Amino acid sequence: NAGVTQTPKFRILKIGQSMTLQCTQDMNHNYMYWYRQDPGMGLKLIYYSVGAGITDKGEVPNGYNVSRSTTEDFPLRLELAAPSQTSVYFCASTRTGLGSTTEAFFGQGTRLTVV
Amino acid sequence: QQQVKQSPQSLIVQKGGIPIINCAYENTAFDYFPWYQQFPGKGPALLIAIRPDVSEKKEGRFTISFNKSAKQFSLHIMDSQPGDSATYFCAGGVGEYSGGGADGLTFGKGTHLIIQP
Known part of the structure; x- marks a missing residue:
């Protein structure tokens, strides 16, 4: 079972560039989340x-920004990357809330x- | 979101010892308290969870103790092993049975646990 798949695993951006972090799940879960994890700061919810x-x-x-056009996919968009967005990003899903x-x-x- | 305060930030225990990680929450609406385990380079994975209608829950070597009046809960790892070395996060949330839960969990800042051989 694939579960929740994120791509890419690593990325380096220059200030002002944009990118989309992809997330897809194959469990038919309704609820999806994006978190960011910074050292010593735990997980903070970005969008759901x-x-x-x-x-x-x-x-x-x-x-x-986010969009959710299908049950499976929940991409996260960074429009103008800033150094403060340096982090590890996690996508998550649950069956209900x-x-x-x-x-x-x-x-x-x-x-x-x-x- | 109201905080979930977790301590200690890091912990080193000898193999066979019992590491204890403590959390305190503020939001009295929380009725779901999971612990997540995260290994380096991996996403967090659910370890064990408790509802506030019980004071203790055991799953294998992992035990959650819950004190509703003090708004505190803790994770105990019995007979700890080097393979338990990981970062542990506590969290609180509003359960689906309470009509909520859509907006995610509030996480503590994590405890980096090292079990020495």
Whole structure:
């Protein structure tokens, strides 16, 4: 089972460049999430989606955009990369909302460096 | 989002010892408290989770202790092994049975655990 797949695994961007981080899941999960992980700071929610066509902001959405045209895919877009966006990005999905009996499945992460 | 405070930031324990990682939460609406384990270069993976209607949950060598009145919970690893060396995250969230949960979990900052042989 593939689970949650993220691409690319690594990327170096120059300031001002744009890129899309890809995320796809094959578990038919409705809910998908994007987190960023910075050293010593845990995981912070960027955006989430409760189904195709529905997205909403998390704790740290500035500088990012998302779309959810299908159940499987939830890409994260950086329009004007800044050094503050250097981080490891994780995509996750759950069958329904994050709840008492629902496990979140994470991808392996994308390590992004903005120089 | 209200915080989940996790301590210690790092922890070194000898093989066979019992590392304990503590978390405290603020949001009284939280009713789902998972622990995630993350190995280098990998995404976090669910280790064990608890609901606040019980004070303890065990799965294998991993135990969560929960104190609802103090708004604290902790992870204990019995008979720790070098293979348990990883970063551990606690988290809190509003469960689906409470009508919420769509906006994700609030994570602690993580504990880097090293089990020495």
